[in-house]
Amino acid sequence: MTPETRQRIFTEGRIQQFIVAYFRNTYCLAHHKPRCSLFSVPNDGYNVKEQMVKKATGLLSGVSDLIVLLPNAITLFVEVKIESGGVQSDSQKEFEKTVTDLGFRYVIVRSLDEFKIFISPFMEDINRLS
Numbered sequence: 001m002t003p004e005t006r007q008r009i010f011t012e013g014r015i016q017q018f019i020v021a022y023f024r025n026t027y028c029l030a031h032h033k034p035r036c037s038l039f040s041v042p043n044d045g046y047n048v049k050e051q052m053v054k055k056a057t058g059l060l061s062g063v064s065d066l067i068v069l070l071p072n073a074i075t076l077f078v079e080v081k082i083e084s085g086g087v088q089s090d091s092q093k094e095f096e097k098t099v100t101d102l103g104f105r106y107v108i109v110r111s112l113d114e115f116k117i118f119i120s121p122f123m124e125d126i127n128r129l130s
């Protein structure tokens with residue numbers, strides 16, 4: 001598969017869908033103990049009027065694509081980018097700095113495999129402590 005074809009197939013949205021399906025099916029179902037949570041924060045695609053209302057009610061530009069909640073008050077911020085050419089906006093860089101300065105973990109992933117590599121140590125620690 002050529003890089004151009006791969007880029008068309010694996011958009012950020014598609015990669016994010018793979019990550020959400022994997023994580024929810026592996027760690028978020030009712031029978032999982034402990035049961036974790038992962039959710040997205042849509043913060044784009046609004047018209048001007050809707051954008052103003054969203055900002056007034058708490059919309060924050062640059063928030064990571066996914067937020068992962070784990071036991072023991074662990075919160076992880078995951079930004080999804082495509083393999084080639086996917087770069088953070090200034091507001092995303094600012095959000096990353098804010099959350100890392102507060103002691104949270106923030107990661108940029110470019111594939112489901114990268115997400116699995118990032119998340120597995122956290123899940124191994126949780127399983128070891130449960």
